[in-house]
Amino acid sequence: MKITQDLYQGSLALLTDFYQLTMAYAYWKSGKAEEEAVFNLFFRKNPFQGGFTVAAGLDYIIDYCRNFKFGQDDLDYLKSMKNADGSLTFEPAFLEYLSKMEFSCDLDAVEEGTVVFPHMPIIKIKGPLIQCQLLETPLLNIINFQTLIATKAARIVYAAKGDSVLEFGLRRAQGIDGALAASRAAYIGGCTSTSNVMAGKLFGIPVSGTHAHSWIMSFDSELEAFKAYADAFPDKCVFLVDTYDTIKGVKNAIEVGKILRERGKEMLGVRIDSGDLAYYSNLAREMLDEAGFPDAKIVASNDLDEQIITSLKIQEASINVWGVGTKLVTAFDQPALGAVYKLAAIKNKEGLWEPKVKVSQQSIKINVPGNQRVVRFSKNGKALADMIFLKEESLERGQFTIIDPVDPTKRKKIYTDGLEKEELLKSIFEKGTKVYERPDIHQTKKNTERNLTQFDKAHKRLVNPHVYPVGLEEGLYELRTQLVFKMKDYDGA
Numbered sequence: 388m389k390i391t392q393d394l395y396q397g398s399l400a401l402l403t404d405f406y407q408l409t410m411a412y413a414y415w416k417s418g419k420a421e422e423e424a425v426f427n428l429f430f431r432k433n434p435f436q437g438g439f440t441v442a443a444g445l446d447y448i449i450d451y452c453r454n455f456k457f458g459q460d461d462l463d464y465l466k467s468m469k470n471a472d473g474s475l476t477f478e479p480a481f482l483e484y485l486s487k488m489e490f491s492c493d494l495d496a497v498e499e500g501t502v503v504f505p506h507m508p509i510i511k512i513k514g515p516l517i518q519c520q521l522l523e524t525p526l527l528n529i530i531n532f533q534t535l536i537a538t539k540a541a542r543i544v545y546a547a548k549g550d551s552v553l554e555f556g557l558r559r560a561q562g563i564d565g566a567l568a569a570s571r572a573a574y575i576g577g578c579t580s581t582s583n584v585m586a587g588k589l590f591g592i593p594v595s596g597t598h599a600h601s602w603i604m605s606f607d608s609e610l611e612a613f614k615a616y617a618d619a620f621p622d623k624c625v626f627l628v629d630t631y632d633t634i635k636g637v638k639n640a641i642e643v644g645k646i647l648r649e650r651g652k653e654m655l656g657v658r659i660d661s662g663d664l665a666y667y668s669n670l671a672r673e674m675l676d677e678a679g680f681p682d683a684k685i686v687a688s689n690d691l692d693e694q695i696i697t698s699l700k701i702q703e704a705s706i707n708v709w710g711v712g713t714k715l716v717t718a719f720d721q722p723a724l725g726a727v728y729k730l731a732a733i734k735n736k737e738g739l740w741e742p743k744v745k746v747s748q749q750s751i752k753i754n755v756p757g758n759q760r761v762v763r764f765s766k767n768g769k770a771l772a773d774m775i776f777l778k779e780e781s782l783e784r785g786q787f788t789i790i791d792p793v794d795p796t797k798r799k800k801i802y803t804d805g806l807e808k809e810e811l812l813k814s815i816f817e818k819g820t821k822v823y824e825r826p827d828i829h830q831t832k833k834n835t836e837r838n839l840t841q842f843d844k845a846h847k848r849l850v851n852p853h854v855y856p857v858g859l860e861e862g863l864y865e866l867r868t869q870l871v872f873k874m875k876d877y878d879g880a
């Protein structure tokens with residue numbers, strides 16, 4: 388299919404906001420294009436009022452950076468752009484410069500599946516100002532969505548308490564790439580499979596599914612429909628039992644289950660897609676058990692999300708498998724993560740790095756300056772706190788104080804003796820060359836699981852979670868405060 392081929396293999400250099408290109412042009416014009424800069428990508432609040440976030444999207448970013456090149460057709464398009472007075476928007480020498488541009492940055496990032504928190508850089512990029520600037524929009528586009536969906540999936544899977552969650556979202560997803568990226572991120576977040584066959588092909592995700600009401604409706608009776616399905620897929624029978632009358636539907640499923648058994652095959656289960664899912668699943672369970680099908684699974688679907696699944700668990704519904712579509716792939720209750728990308732440092736004419744802050748009335752919006760690293764302190768595999776600190780800082784200290792970036796009254800002393808330290812930002816590109824061995828998607832999914840087990844359930848609680856401590860190392864906090872004063876011209880008077 389041409390659309391997705393273009394999306395995944397063609398030149399994507401123009402997948403950026405126009406202002407990135409006008410700034411790029413102005414950087415070039417003013418001789419700043421090649422100045423070295425550091426930018427950070429981070430978000431300010433965990434989504435869904437939750438206590439954690441699962442990073443996803445790096446794999447796309449690796450491809451994006453590797454293919455970062457203005458193609459001739461991109462340059463032709465830019466050449467055709469005119470200002471209001473009819474003059475060229477971009478002068479030919481700039482387009483010539485763009486035609487030779489190759490990705491040459493250092494890029495550090497947390498691996499996909501890493502549990503991350505507000506304010507920490509999840510991607511850090513260091514390189515020519517012009518490249519860092521042009522990458523802002525695509526990096527945000529990729530990370531914002533996939534991280535959001537991976538997190539939503541992790542929450543849904545958490546609510547399902549070990550049951551399989553099948554992702555059914557394609558029909559309601561935000562367009563073609565929204566659907567594909569969502570299926571990928573949902574798998575990373577913990578879903579068992581997707582119904583999206585193209586996602587299966589492109590990403591190697593397991594594909595699964597049952598059948599629809601239309602299948603039943605196309606026959607004169609439900610029983611006939613089940614029998615015909617059993618003939619076609621004797622090993623894959625999950626009968627949708629609620630087209631007409633759920634109780635009769637379960638009876639019909641049992642009847643066909645017995646026929647299958649005579650042929651040496653086992654019905655896998657039934658799916659319920661409407662009505663009171665607790666009531667009908669419990670009834671179905673009783674009927675299936677009584678009829679000698681204790682292993683038949685009960686799949687539920689119909690506008691599910693983590694809250695409804697939690698409620699159904701409390702009601703002791705007999706549901707073993709959850710089919711979740713719309714509310715997962717559209718991140719229904721929070722449609723954007725809100726990650727941002729900010730300049731953190733720039734090398735001045737003397738070759739010295741200058742940390743940078745963007746001052747805001749709201750302290751949550753003041754970014755963290757300087758070239759940073761992030762360390763996760765844990766004890767016996769249990770994460771205790773994360774610290775954002777300056778690159779030059781040594782981790783070989785016995786004690787650190789971390790300070791909440793938004794509320795300086797929240798501080799925590801960390802005595803490092805006996806603690807495990809994991810640096811979260813891994814080197815992905817060095818001067819434009821990929822140095823990172825990417826895991827396959829199944830390893831990434833396992834990475835999510837491993838990461839989530841490190842965190843106490845108090846942080847994973849879906850409602851009013853306990854806030855996991857993430858802070859700035861004291862020296863970095865002080866640097867930020869001083870910079871804010873300096874930029875505001877505040878002399879303390």
Ligand SMILES: Nc1ncnc2c1ncn2[C@@H]1O[C@H](COP(=O)(O)OP(=O)(O)OP(=O)(O)O)[C@@H](O)[C@H]1O
Nearest residue numbers: 660661662663664665666689690691695698699702
């Ligand atoms: N026992 C339950 N506890 C809490 N929520 C439930 C329970 N059973 C079903 N739900 C949820 O309630 C909502 C019911 O939605 P709705 O009224 O649109 O469906 P329906 O009338 O059962 O089905 P349909 O319109 O598809 O025939 C769904 O989101 C479903 O997941």
Ligand SMILES: O=P(O)(O)OC[C@H]1O[C@H](OP(=O)(O)OP(=O)(O)O)[C@H](O)[C@@H]1O
Nearest residue numbers: 555660688689690691710711712713714
């Ligand atoms: O509810 P979701 O989480 O999005 O899961 C996917 C839904 O898609 C299918 O039906 P569809 O919604 O197309 O039709 P229906 O509501 O009339 O059953 C399926 O039966 C699920 O109910």
Ligand SMILES: O=C(O)c1cccnc1
Nearest residue numbers: 555582595596597598710
């Ligand atoms: O396979 C299924 O049961 C399925 C697939 C997509 C949407 N709803 C259900």
Ligand SMILES: [Mg+2]
Nearest residue numbers: 688689690713
């Ligand atoms: Mg529906």
